[in-house]
Amino acid sequence: MEKNAKIYIAGHRGLVGSAIVRELEAGGFDNLVFRTSKELDLTDSSAVNKFFEDEKPDYVFLAAARVGGIKANDTYPADFIRINLQIETNVIHAAYEHDVQKLLFLGSSCIYPKFAPQPMKEEHLLTGPLEPTNDPYAIAKIAGITMCKAYHRQHGSNFIAAMPTNLYGPGDNFDLETSHALPALIRKLHDAKTRDDKVVELWGTGSPMREFLYVDDLARALVFMMDRFDAPGGSMADEIWAYYLNVGTGKDCTIKELAETIASVVGFNGLVKWNTSMPDGTPRKLLDVTRINDLGWKASTSLEQGIRKTYEWFKATGGKKARR
Numbered sequence: 001m002e003k004n005a006k007i008y009i010a011g012h013r014g015l016v017g018s019a020i021v022r023e024l025e026a027g028g029f030d031n032l033v034f035r036t037s038k039e040l041d042l043t044d045s046s047a048v049n050k051f052f053e054d055e056k057p058d059y060v061f062l063a064a065a066r067v068g069g070i071k072a073n074d075t076y077p078a079d080f081i082r083i084n085l086q087i088e089t090n091v092i093h094a095a096y097e098h099d100v101q102k103l104l105f106l107g108s109s110c111i112y113p114k115f116a117p118q119p120m121k122e123e124h125l126l127t128g129p130l131e132p133t134n135d136p137y138a139i140a141k142i143a144g145i146t147m148c149k150a151y152h153r154q155h156g157s158n159f160i161a162a163m164p165t166n167l168y169g170p171g172d173n174f175d176l177e178t179s180h181a182l183p184a185l186i187r188k189l190h191d192a193k194t195r196d197d198k199v200v201e202l203w204g205t206g207s208p209m210r211e212f213l214y215v216d217d218l219a220r221a222l223v224f225m226m227d228r229f230d231a232p233g234g235s236m237a238d239e240i241w242a243y244y245l246n247v248g249t250g251k252d253c254t255i256k257e258l259a260e261t262i263a264s265v266v267g268f269n270g271l272v273k274w275n276t277s278m279p280d281g282t283p284r285k286l287l288d289v290t291r292i293n294d295l296g297w298k299a300s301t302s303l304e305q306g307i308r309k310t311y312e313w314f315k316a317t318g319g320k321k322a323r324r
Contacts, residue, residue, distance in 0.1 A: 001227065006059075008061070009033070010061065016063040016164075019171065020063060023219035045093075060095050062088065068179070070203075081136035081139060085143060088105065101158065102159070102160070105145065105148055106222075107163040110131065110138045111163060114131040114132075116128060119250065120285070121288040145243055162218075162247050163246050164213055165210075168307075168310055169216060169310050170215070172215075176188065183314075189262055192268055199271045199273055200270060205276050206259065206274050208281060208283055209285070211251060214306035229245060248287035251303075252286045258303075
């Protein structure tokens with residue numbers, strides 16, 4: 001990307017979007033465009049089209065989405081599929097209509113089958129049933145990748161996607177009702193320490209294995225992809241998995257090990273009790289990151305380092321994001 005290119009970051013206040021902004025600003029990109037959800041409703045196609053007509057961005061990072069953990073996905077399945085389909089449909093089509101040079105769509109590793117081979121390669125997509133607790137969200141994300149493929153095949157648009165593993169970092173959501181596992185554990189264990197609780201109850205058995213990527217590492221990967229990864233040509237243009245790259249660390253741990261690491265960082269010395277009547281979700285989710293590694297990108301932040309940085313941000317801000 002040219003340093004003076006106009007770059008639109010959709011979802012710039014979110015976990016991923018704010019990290020993309022940090023990475024771009026650190027790299028000398030200063031022609032960045034943002035809109036808050038109050039300023040631009042991405043579910044409103046007319047408003048989105050007007051925004052693209054007025055601003056004419058050269059590049060788009062589509063990081064805006066309705067996101068949440070197991071509880072949120074189970075409680076609001078209709079919202080998760082409707083809102084995400086509306087956002088990606090409106091932004092991707094407007095990017096085509098207004099000649100955006102390149103668009104990068106943010107997916108999620110939940111697109112893979114519940115019992116996909118481990119580690120999960122890009123070509124494992126659509127080879128089996130999804131995890132039922134988040135299939136509306138996963139289907140919306142699969143639709144977004146399919147749109148990137150369809151617009152490239154029909155119109156030649158250079159639209160690509162990234163499939164990150166579980167993310168965490170500054171700007172995360174620490175609300176216990178809607179957050180993902182890692183920030184929820186930070187909040188629970190921090191609150192328990194503050195109250196001097198002797199026992200903390202956590203969901204599930206602690207046995208599922210998960211991979212976690214520090215969000216600033218992801219931001220580096222996304223800017224890297226804008227420079228090094230394009231929509232495929234030739235026979236590969238027919239393969240949906242050729243339009244995206246897995247982004248992760250290539251390493252995982254059990255939720256129990258994660259909780260122990262967070263407890264150590266937070267300083268909680270009490271007992272962790274597992275409520276085995278609550279759902280675990282997918283048994284294991286580990287991405288094969290060979291393709292992006294072969295292009296020259298690798299994650300650089302260890303899990304403990306990332307948790308310490310995230311906890312410092314949480315303590316400094318109370319888990320509240322800065323408004324911009």
